[in-house]
Amino acid sequence: MSTNFEPLGQTSRLWFGMAAAPNGDVYAAVNGGDIYKQTGGAGNFEPLSQTSRNWFGMAAAPNGDVYACVYLGDIYKQTGGAGNFEPLSQTRRWWYGMAAAPNGDVYACVYPGDIYKQTGGAGNFEPLSQTSRWWYDMAAAPNGDVYAAVFEGDIYKQTGGAGNFEPLSQTSRDWFGMAAAPNGDVYACVYLGDIYKQTGGIGNFESLGQTDRYWFGMAAAPNGDVYAAVFDGDIYKQFPGIAQIRLLGMIL
Numbered sequence: 001m002s003t004n005f006e007p008l009g010q011t012s013r014l015w016f017g018m019a020a021a022p023n024g025d026v027y028a029a030v031n032g033g034d035i036y037k038q039t040g041g042a043g044n045f046e047p048l049s050q051t052s053r054n055w056f057g058m059a060a061a062p063n064g065d066v067y068a069c070v071y072l073g074d075i076y077k078q079t080g081g082a083g084n085f086e087p088l089s090q091t092r093r094w095w096y097g098m099a100a101a102p103n104g105d106v107y108a109c110v111y112p113g114d115i116y117k118q119t120g121g122a123g124n125f126e127p128l129s130q131t132s133r134w135w136y137d138m139a140a141a142p143n144g145d146v147y148a149a150v151f152e153g154d155i156y157k158q159t160g161g162a163g164n165f166e167p168l169s170q171t172s173r174d175w176f177g178m179a180a181a182p183n184g185d186v187y188a189c190v191y192l193g194d195i196y197k198q199t200g201g202i203g204n205f206e207s208l209g210q211t212d213r214y215w216f217g218m219a220a221a222p223n224g225d226v227y228a229a230v231f232d233g234d235i236y237k238q239f240p241g242i243a244q245i246r247l248l249g250m251i252l
Helices: 240-251
Strands: 013-018 026-033 033-038 054-060 068-073 075-078 093-100 106-110 115-118 135-140 148-151 156-160 175-179 186-193 195-198 212-222 226-233 236-238
Touching: 013 068, 013 093, 013 175, 026 093, 026 135, 026 212, 026 226, 054 106, 054 212, 068 106, 068 212, 075 093, 093 175, 106 135, 106 148, 135 186, 148 186, 175 226, 186 226
Parallel strands: 013 054, 013 212, 054 093, 093 135, 135 175, 175 212
Antiparallel strands: 013 026, 013 226, 026 033, 026 054, 054 068, 068 075, 068 093, 093 106, 106 115, 135 148, 148 156, 148 175, 175 186, 186 195, 186 212, 212 226, 226 236
8 A cells, every 4th residue: 555645746836725525626725825626636736716815724524515714814615616615704713724524514723722613514613612722724534533733732632523622642743734534544744744644543643754844734535545735835645545446456
């Protein structure tokens, strides 16, 4: 199985948050720029001609809605993965990272501040009364666990989408982007560091031995491919999904 993240040869931009939709489309936001989409997980990331904003975190819900938050701004939604990203009229905050859970709940974290949740993908984002921390990004696993990474801190988990976010006692690092793959693996990248993986959502986040880069956003596609964006650099992809298919073919 391939573990390295390979460059996709995208134009160097101030890439930030990423998200992968149920239909295989992959999104990448540019801070102070546009939002880009790779259709069906193939080809280049093409601009969607959105208004230039301080786009930060992104998330894709099970129903196909795609969210993007703006630092010191609003939260926006592209309904069903089509059309423009429209404002949801949320309170202006230092929105940073986002995640969408299997049950349709959508999360957004504030740096520094609280974590907020939009229940079932409708209504306002309401505070969860978590301790104010330097929350940077989030990820939601297939089993309903929700993760939140803290810059210069730990990684936290809300088990089954209920209760508080509890520390996982990981080494304090400059944690940035997160993503959860369909097989339950959870990824977290470190700014000017490595990419780490928690296998099957159990145990510690272990190093994948990647080159130190300004890793920012991450996303995991439905086919198991995992993306990682480099701020002022390229977008990289790990191809475990393809490797698993080839291995299965050999076994059969």
